[in-house]
Amino acid sequence: MRTLVTGAAGFIGSHLVDRLLHDGHEVVAVDDLSRGRLENLADAATSDRYRFEQADITTMAVRRLIADAAPDVLFHLAAQVDVRVSVADPLLDARLNLLGTLNLLEASQQAGVGKFIFTSSGGSIYGSPESLPAAETTAVDPHSPYAASKAAGELYLAAYGHMHNLPSTSLALGNVYGPRQDPHGEAGVVAIFGTALLEGRPTRIFGDGTSTRDYVYVADVVDAFVRAMSAGIGKRFNIGTGIATPVRRLHTLVAEAVGAADAPELAPPRMGELQAIALDPTAAAEQLGWRPATDLATGVAATVEWLREVL
Numbered sequence: 001m002r003t004l005v006t007g008a009a010g011f012i013g014s015h016l017v018d019r020l021l022h023d024g025h026e027v028v029a030v031d032d033l034s035r036g037r038l039e040n041l042a043d044a045a046t047s048d049r050y051r052f053e054q055a056d057i058t059t060m061a062v063r064r065l066i067a068d069a070a071p072d073v074l075f076h077l078a079a080q081v082d083v084r085v086s087v088a089d090p091l092l093d094a095r096l097n098l099l100g101t102l103n104l105l106e107a108s109q110q111a112g113v114g115k116f117i118f119t120s121s122g123g124s125i126y127g128s129p130e131s132l133p134a135a136e137t138t139a140v141d142p143h144s145p146y147a148a149s150k151a152a153g154e155l156y157l158a159a160y161g162h163m164h165n166l167p168s169t170s171l172a173l174g175n176v177y178g179p180r181q182d183p184h185g186e187a188g189v190v191a192i193f194g195t196a197l198l199e200g201r202p203t204r205i206f207g208d209g210t211s212t213r214d215y216v217y218v219a220d221v222v223d224a225f226v227r228a229m230s231a232g233i234g235k236r237f238n239i240g241t242g243i244a245t246p247v248r249r250l251h252t253l254v255a256e257a258v259g260a261a262d263a264p265e266l267a268p269p270r271m272g273e274l275q276a277i278a279l280d281p282t283a284a285a286e287q288l289g290w291r292p293a294t295d296l297a298t299g300v301a302a303t304v305e306w307l308r309e310v311l
Helices: 011-022 060-069 083-088 090-111 145-164 189-198 218-230 247-258 282-287 296-310
Strands: 002-006 026-031 050-054 073-076 115-121 168-173 175-177 204-206 215-217 235-239 265-267
Touching (some): 002 060, 073 090, 083 145, 090 145, 175 189, 204 247, 215 296, 218 235, 247 296
Parallel strands (some): 002 026, 002 073, 026 050, 115 168, 175 215
């Protein structure tokens, strides 16, 4: 198939590009390189079924690019992903996450794209549910502009399905971690903890350490994207493990993998961040045939080994 991936030079996007090429697909990789790194696509660049285009998803240029590529499947991963940035600058978040998505949807319906696969945020759109793990039937309750932009993106997907018969699937991801996650960025706690501990610097937990997240390994997430190419039209699927892991426990696992002291500092909690979330992946298992294959200790160890190589 002809595929197009936005956010292709980023953490998850670059792994998806590699998988698509491995599976024999053609890939147009799109990234504005504001956060993505071409080094992440070094292996992909050796393939004759790959080409890279630097473009901003909010511009007319990306519409022309999509019209030219005429992909069978468009994977939309480009986004502003930091809750704190969305709280500090909600207009920036909306421009990138909401208007950027709308721009791509408009381009896709005009170009006759076969399917649009959207990256939503299972870790934020459900807010603080009364019971966990959250299923797709759990009410959407955004607690941050970032969560609101992702929820709104899903509504626009539904509208374009009704108006233009544009097939789409939304994947509501848990907290994704693994190799290539930016250890110097503001998101990605496994990479942040691992980098600090490997470099002998102090680590910090915001809150008392009891807040929980559903950590899902990047290779497993990529498998969900690939499975969504041919299934799940018009639906949202939670992509997580169903396990709520306290951040204090995560720190212990990272410290053990590094071989460092497990002694984080505690700091006040941050506005917009949730206390607890875990995602029920039952629907993805039943309708996509997807299940997480990597347990947290194994994935953390693999991430730390990658950090040792790149630091």
